[in-house]
Amino acid sequence: MFGPRKSIERLSQRESGHALAKTLSWPHLIALGVGAIVGTGIYTLTGVGAERAGPAVILAFAIAGAVCACAALAYAEMATLIPAAGSAYTFSYAAMGETIAWIVGWSLILEYSLACSTVAVGWSGYLVGWMQSAGLDLPQMLLVGPHGGGLINLPAVLVALAVMGMLIAGTRESATLNIVLVIIKLVALSIFVAMALPAFQSGNLEPFMPYGFASTEIEGQKRGVMAAAAIVFFAFYGFDAVATSAEEAKNPGRDLTIGIVGSMVVCTLIYMAVAVAAIGALPFQQLANSPEPLALVLRQLDQPVAAHLIALAAVVALPSVILVMMYGQSRVFFVMARDGLLPRALAKVSPRTGSPTRITLMTGISIAIVAGIFRLDEIAELANAGTLIAFMSVGACLMILRRRSPELPRLFRCPAPMLVGTLTILGCAYLLFSLPGSTLVRFGAWNVIGLLAYFLYGRLRSEARREAAAA
Numbered sequence: 037m038f039g040p041r042k043s044i045e046r047l048s049q050r051e052s053g054h055a056l057a058k059t060l061s062w063p064h065l066i067a068l069g070v071g072a073i074v075g076t077g078i079y080t081l082t083g084v085g086a087e088r089a090g091p092a093v094i095l096a097f098a099i100a101g102a103v104c105a106c107a108a109l110a111y112a113e114m115a116t117l118i119p120a121a122g123s124a125y126t127f128s129y130a131a132m133g134e135t136i137a138w139i140v141g142w143s144l145i146l147e148y149s150l151a152c153s154t155v156a157v158g159w160s161g162y163l164v165g166w167m168q169s170a171g172l173d174l175p176q177m178l179l180v181g182p183h184g185g186g187l188i189n190l191p192a193v194l195v196a197l198a199v200m201g202m203l204i205a206g207t208r209e210s211a212t213l214n215i216v217l218v219i220i221k222l223v224a225l226s227i228f229v230a231m232a233l234p235a236f237q238s239g240n241l242e243p244f245m246p247y248g249f250a251s252t253e254i255e256g257q258k259r260g261v262m263a264a265a266a267i268v269f270f271a272f273y274g275f276d277a278v279a280t281s282a283e284e285a286k287n288p289g290r291d292l293t294i295g296i297v298g299s300m301v302v303c304t305l306i307y308m309a310v311a312v313a314a315i316g317a318l319p320f321q322q323l324a325n326s327p328e329p330l331a332l333v334l335r336q337l338d339q340p341v342a343a344h345l346i347a348l349a350a351v352v353a354l355p356s357v358i359l360v361m362m363y364g365q366s367r368v369f370f371v372m373a374r375d376g377l378l379p380r381a382l383a384k385v386s387p388r389t390g391s392p393t394r395i396t397l398m399t400g401i402s403i404a405i406v407a408g409i410f411r412l413d414e415i416a417e418l419a420n421a422g423t424l425i426a427f428m429s430v431g432a433c434l435m436i437l438r439r440r441s442p443e444l445p446r447l448f449r450c451p452a453p454m455l456v457g458t459l460t461i462l463g464c465a466y467l468l469f470s471l472p473g474s475t476l477v478r479f480g481a482w483n484v485i486g487l488l489a490y491f492l493y494g495r496l497r498s499e500a501r502r503e504a505a506a507a
Contacts, residue, residue, distance in 0.1 A: 039134030040500040067215040069299025087324030089264035090246040094311045096264035101304040103463035104272040107427040108300045109450045110434040116447035122371035124426040131433040140429045142486035146422035148365030152358050154415040156192035156407035159354040165328040166347040181409040192407035199358045200400025217356035224349030229313045236316035251470035258472050266470040293448040366396045377494035421479040424464040431460030
């Protein structure tokens with residue numbers, strides 16, 4: 037009904053010239069996860085979440101983290117069962133068939149490309165704030181897109197293209213640089229908590245839930261804890277990039293489990309500490325929609341040097357998120373091209389670096405264009421829609437393969453798989469419908485375009501369909 041399924045054995049086979057090099061070990065994978073998770077979500081979306089939920093943005097982070105924890109357990113089992121590039125797209129191909137796999141892959145393309153663009157815009161906000169605090173001003177028309185009366189967000193474009201260049205240079209080199217950038221981010225956030233927490237005032241948490249729990253329309257915008265959770269959810273889903281790297285892991289059974297679960301545990305603890313420190317130190321009305329909320333808190337606490345250093349750390353380290361997300365998208369594109377659903381010529385890897393140069397180049401340019409034109413909150417919401425669909429599919433794949441193929445060796449076994457899978461699907465569905473209606477309309481339009489592309493191109497050139505017809 038949903039097209040041919042790929043066997044797990046077939047997913048493990050690689051053609052010469054279309055195989056990714058195994059260059060990553062578990063420290064690289066944890067750094068990939070933390071590098072993607074700890075980024076724009078906590079550095080910039082804290083202000084957006086506070087505007088939608090008030091002090092209860094702390095609860096929104098906890099809810100988003102709980103949903104992601106269920107998804108992370110499902111991902112850990114699926115990634116070690118099917119250690120192939122493509123994450124949710126590849127899992128869906130094995131469990132549910134080609135048509136569902138295409139929808140999931142198309143959603144992953146949206147997730148990764150817009151996540152990269154979101155972080156690039158967030159990075160630009162910190163760079164501009166840091167430069168202004170140092171007495172440097174750039175023309176406004178080069179700092180925001182047409183929505184803000186400017187021409188283009190030039191810093192966002194330049195950082196996307198710079199990261200693209202790093203990825204083309206090689207996966208291992210990029211992953212090693214990412215470890216350094218992750219350490220910088222963690223040190224900066226630790227300094228922020230240490231300086232902001234002593235200024236905690238319980239009065240700043242009242243009223244704790246000014247817009248209620250459910251996502252409701254207030255003054256033309258979705259507000260409430262779940263509305264905030266639906267956007268700060270963006271802050272958690274970097275572990276998907278770890279699953280996408282499965283084919284390049286040296287010891288996937290051990291390394292993927294450590295990378296996925298380890299990065300989620302580390303990041304959830306960091307987020308809760310930072311959110312409590314920020315909201316406790318400053319009334320949420322002042323944080324609302326600030327492009328650099330953590331630096332703002334420190335400036336308000338009369339710590340200009342620390343604020344300057346936090347902003348500088350964001351400028352230096354946020355590109356690690358772009359790096360990981362762009363890496364993830366290029367791998368999803370690569371696998372879809374290798375399967376024939378996109379032009380096969382895109383699935384070539386460089387003989388020197390073992391990475392897909394053509395795909396990475398195309399990905400980087402498209403991300404730079406989106407980052408240069410659109411607003412941060414709109415991009416993040418649409419990226420979340422794609423991610424939520426991918427997470428729901430992984431929860432379904434977990435349950436389907438446990439029923440259909442219980443005998444398969446699983447290097448990591450998710451506890452209570454039926455419960456975890458169900459909670460992943462229900463939690464993600466609730467967050468999906470907590471997004472603004474305009475976001476859901478855009479997401480629907482994206483999928484209509486995707487299905488047209490599939491039926492007019494991908495379905496006709498599918499390698500799996502050709503093999504099934506030949507058999």
